[in-house]
Amino acid sequence: MLLDDLRNLRKTVASESILFSYRGEITQELMVYFLRIxxxxxxxxxxxxxxxxxILNIMIESLQNAVKHARDWYNESEIxxxxxxxxLLSRRDDKYLLINGNAVKNDVKPFIERKIENINSLSSDKQRKLFRNIIKYGVYGSKGGAGLGFVDMARKSGDLINFDFEEIDEKYSYFTYLITLDRNSIPEPDLTPKPNTVSTV
Known part of the structure; x- marks a missing residue:
């Protein structure tokens, strides 16, 4: 999947491959409902x-990020x-595609870019060590997170996180990312202790 395709995914994904899709404000209550469906x-x-x-673990991390960032956007802007x-969750042959898009403030864009690029550059073993270090030493940074959610999504999928930003205005950009989970190459289960709450970037 090319990064250039991400901007058009929310408009062009074939309907027959879609297992679940939603457009609108995402809340904690809706998140629970989506997971059940x-x-x-x-x-x-x-x-x-x-x-x-x-899939459900990746969904939780992804939707939690959207909930966190959406608060400012929906409170401050006319959407x-x-x-x-x-x-959006779709299946293409033996691969599941999880696509998330939401507005983020431009001042957090560099933080998100650096975190994902760093995660993508790491081996699975180094991702596991990073995950453990974040849990051990606590979260930090913009929006109360240290990229823990993205580390966990990368570990669960065993693949790179493809992402893109499209500027909306001087204050916000639209952030889209794609997580691919190949049913035939699922990483081994990891017994790393989980934090009590889901962290966001």
């Missing part, structure tokens, strides 16, 4: 428990339809 669909398709857990938050 997706879990039922995965159970109905007889997906393995391991794949189901991976154009094309700039509303999106979440």
């Amino acid at each position: 997706v879990d039922k669909k995965l159970i109905g398709s007889k997906e393995s428990p391991l794949i189901r857990r991976r 154009e339809p094309e700039n509303e938050a999106i979440f």
Whole structure:
């Protein structure tokens, strides 16, 4: 998946491959509802428990990020339809694609870029060590996170995080990212202790 394609994903993904999609404000209550819907669909398709857990865990991290960043956007701005938050889960052959898009403040854009680029540059072992260090030493940085959510998504998927920013105005940009989970190359389960709460960037 090319980065240039990300800007058009929310408009061009084939409907027959979509398992779940949503456009609009994402709240904690809706997040719980989305997870229930997706879990039922995965159970109905007889997906393995391991794949189901991976998808739901990535969804939690992704949606939690959207909830966190959406608060400022929806409180401060008049939302154009094309700039509303999106979440989309589709299946293409043996790969699940999780696509998330939401507005973020321009002042956090460099922070997000640096974190994802760093995560993408690490081996799976180094990602695991980074995850443990963040848990051990605490979170920091803009929006109360240290990139823990993105580290966990990369670890769960075993693939790179593809992402893109498109400027909306002088204060906000639209942040889109894609997580790919290949059913045939799922990373081994990791027994690293989990934090009590989901962290966001």
